Amino acid sequence: MRTAIATPSTPPLATAAPPQIQGWCPGALRPMLSGDGLVVRVRPHAGWLTSAQAAGIAALARQHGNGLLDLTSRANLQLRGVDPDGHTALLQGLHALGLVDSSAECESRRNILVSPFWQPDDGTQAIAAVLAEALAAPDAPALPGKFGFAVDCGAQAVLRASPADIRIERGCGGFTVHAEGYATGACVSAQDLVPAAMALAHWFTAQGGKRMAALAPQHALPERFQATSDFSPSASPPQPGPTAVGWLVGAEFGQLQADTLAALSTLGALRLTPWRMLLVEGLQHAPKIDGLVTRPFDARMRVVACTGAPGCLQAAAATRPLARALAPLVPVDQLLHVSGCSKGCAHPRATLTLVATPAGFNLVRHGTAAALPDLLALAPETIASYLFPTPHAPRI
Ligand code: SF4
Structure with missing residues (x-):
């Protein structure tokens, strides 16, 4: 039998203190x-x-x-x-x-995500190196800590599900440079690619934003970055x-x-x-x-969980033992995120999410760890029956 729980229309039994948002990522020089x-x-x-x-x-x-x-x-x-x-x-x-x-x-600005499927002749390594050099130059824009670039120049883009403020991809018979949150981008040659990306980064800093996508509703891109909307689908x-x-x-x-x-x-x-x-x-x-x-469709890859307690000072509970126990129950086409707090470090995108609080785990059926929960304060041992409600759902 299910235990009584609070619902989103009633106050939670207890609320966690809001997580501390650092606004920057650790580095080697700044751990x-x-x-x-x-x-x-x-x-x-x-x-x-x-x-x-x-x-x-x-x-x-x-x-x-x-x-x-x-x-x-x-x-x-x-x-x-x-x-x-x-x-x-x-x-x-x-x-x-x-x-x-x-x-x-320089370390903070060199936030460049590269497609791991690059081939020696597709220019990816050279583009990433020139971009890193431009970001280390004295006139590089002062970008916020989490601002990032994606160099995704294989035959098909593979990084669109990963956050990046400026994306460099193949397109228009050469390359495209486009901004996260906007439907259009610039068509550029290999030579003009990094200068175009830097121009877009300078434009971003001039708007005073924190992330590119947040600018989209109010700020039109420079004309050059409105040249194409013909982006191939991402794998x-x-x-x-x-x-x-x-x-x-x-x-x-x-x-x-x-x-x-x-x-x-x-x-x-x-x-x-x-x-x-x-x-x-x-x-x-x-x-x-x-x-x-080493093999596809392993249940362990269907769950993500942050460090949780005790490794993270902000976590309200351990996350990984629960995620490990639930993994075999997660359907092949789903992803379960177990987060130690509403910051959601391990997976910033919407999915099936459990968020630890001092009173138990909140359940978000489709959202980020910061989203309004659908169910509040679930005891770990009852969670499987809420997530996967079959008559024989095992207890954790
Ligand atoms: S999401 Fe997890 S790792 Fe990130 S601050 Fe919260 S508890 Fe810590």
Whole structure:
């Protein structure tokens, strides 16, 4: 029998304090304090790590952190549990691997998501490098902390489901540069691509916005960025398994042990993805490494959960044990997000969402962690019957 619960029309039994919005992402030079120590985020250039860099990061995570690494939705790698006293030595190690920017500002601006399916002759790596250089220049626009670019220049766009304020894609017989939230973009040549993206970024800062999409209702784009609305559809996010350029391997909740990263580094260069997967370049068979998801449609990839308690100071409850227990019940075509608070770090998009509060878990049937809940304060052991109401829904 279901327990009595509050509904959205009645006040919740207890409300969590609003989460603290930092408005910036951690970096290597500017780490963020979490419940398990410093979070140090490494931004590999163009989302690409040589075998030596990957092995080096694994060693540094063991030496200076708690040995856990996160794959982020911006295709970066985060070292967790770093002792503040070891941060300087960690930076020296990352610097030796060529993974530290010249300043925290440059690091923050170099927020470039790259399609992991790039081919050597499609220009992706060169575009990302020139864009990074432009963002490090003294006249680069002062962009807000979460502002990002997507370089998605394969035959088909694959990154549209991942947030990015400015997108560079193929189109118009060359390339397009378009702004998130707007239906039109500019047609550009390879030579004019990065200057056009920077012009759009300068226009954005002149409007004084925080994210590009928020400008769309009130601010018309410069004429040049109204040239085309003919964008090809984006592919759906991929599944773990073989691809044309290597093998995609997933990690439950996007978290890897340092030993797992070290083992992967022996198989080839690694490309980071925004889907909590790594692409092992050139690999044509599933790697035999414990703790990885190597085949499509694994239930573990149907749930996302943030660090939760105790690793995050803002979390009202643990998230991952509940997500792990619910994963086998989630239908193949659904995604369940379990969030430790209404900030929803692990998945900023609308989906089936559970949000921890001091009184229990709020359920949002389709929305972000910040959306108005449909049900309030569910006890963890009853949640399965609300999410998947069959006569025999198991109790967690
Ligand atoms: S969403 Fe999760 S990781 Fe983000 S602040 Fe809230 S509890 Fe922490």
